Amino acid sequence: MKAASTWFQRYLLPGFVFQAAVIAGGYATGRELVEFFLPAGPWGGLLAMLVSMLVWSAVLMASFELARIARAHDYRAFFRVLLGRGWFAFEIGYVLLMLVIMAVMGAAAGEIAYSLFGLPRLAGSVAMIAGTGALLFFGTTAIERFLVASVGYLYLVYFVFVVWCVVAFGDRIDANLGSVPVGHDWFAAGVTYAGYNVATIPAVLFCVRHFARRRDALVAGALAGPLGMLPGVVFYIAMIGYYDEIAG
Numbered sequence: 001m002k003a004a005s006t007w008f009q010r011y012l013l014p015g016f017v018f019q020a021a022v023i024a025g026g027y028a029t030g031r032e033l034v035e036f037f038l039p040a041g042p043w044g045g046l047l048a049m050l051v052s053m054l055v056w057s058a059v060l061m062a063s064f065e066l067a068r069i070a071r072a073h074d075y076r077a078f079f080r081v082l083l084g085r086g087w088f089a090f091e092i093g094y095v096l097l098m099l100v101i102m103a104v105m106g107a108a109a110g111e112i113a114y115s116l117f118g119l120p121r122l123a124g125s126v127a128m129i130a131g132t133g134a135l136l137f138f139g140t141t142a143i144e145r146f147l148v149a150s151v152g153y154l155y156l157v158y159f160v161f162v163v164w165c166v167v168a169f170g171d172r173i174d175a176n177l178g179s180v181p182v183g184h185d186w187f188a189a190g191v192t193y194a195g196y197n198v199a200t201i202p203a204v205l206f207c208v209r210h211f212a213r214r215r216d217a218l219v220a221g222a223l224a225g226p227l228g229m230l231p232g233v234v235f236y237i238a239m240i241g242y243y244d245e246i247a248g
Contacts, residue, residue, distance in 0.1 A: 005210035013144060014064065014207040014220040015227030016151050018056075021200035022228045024105050033236050036193040038247055040183035042176050042240040049229055049236065051190025052197075057225030059198050064217035067208040075202030097199055102129070140206050158234045165238040172241040180243060197228075 026032045037045030063078075072078040075094065079087040106125035113124025135143050166173065204224070211217045239246055 005212070008148070009144070009207070009210040010212070010216045011220050011223060012227070013147065013210065014060075014204050015224035016147050017204045017207055018060065018200065018224045019228045019231065020147065021101075021203045022197050023231060024101065026104075026197060027232045027235065029104065029108055030235060030239065032193070033232060033239060034246060036189050037186075037236060038239065038243070040186035040189055041180045042243055043180075044183040044186035045189075045236055045240075046233065047182065048186040048190035048193065049233055051187055052194040053225040053229040055191060055194035055225075056198070056228055057222045059194075059221075060201065060204075060224045061218050061221030063201050064208060064211065064221045065214060067205050068211045068214070068217045073205055073209050075205060078202060078205055094199070094202065102132075105132075143206075154231070158231045162234045162238055165241060169241040173237060176240050176243045 033045070037048050040048050066081065067073065067078050070077070070081045072081050076087065076091070079090045083090060106128055109128035110121030110124040113119040113127070114121045135146055207220075208217070211220070
């Protein structure tokens, strides 16, 4: 008999998996924050992030509930329900997206290995790819356990990061928040960024098997938006201190 899923697996795990996909393939390097949010100004960027977060929550709630009802626990089953005979069209784009994400992650890992340890960039990239392959080899349970162990560490790192930045140049952050006007395109930027990243939702579908009722799907979807965006907000606040330099 299958053991009942925990509250963490039902409500928080989907959001943390979504967060991992969005961070690793997106704003972990900061480039996407500069591309989509910084042009709207400090406050405009934060408003755009709020829009992205709300769109993510709404789409994830609907997606989780559809996947729960249809028992579609992988992207192929999900898109057969959503797109019918045209499901394979998404697979083509999804494979290309995964290649881009792995390239971004590999490049970032290589740069970290070189900057911190003086190792060849290729060594860092290969280590990241090997680690990802090992997790996939051991399966879903290993991925869930890894996420449980890493989530607390991730939030600790971002918390220490933002506190450090506030202490080091909090006056610059405050000055830029007060002096730079809100840009006009913040709403469009938020919707665009959200739409660009909902393609990562299929990576979260394996968590749907933990849902026992509609409430589980809706609560998990609603929480996934804030969980996915919160580290980005922290990163962006740090960027605001050097808004002009980064924008330039």
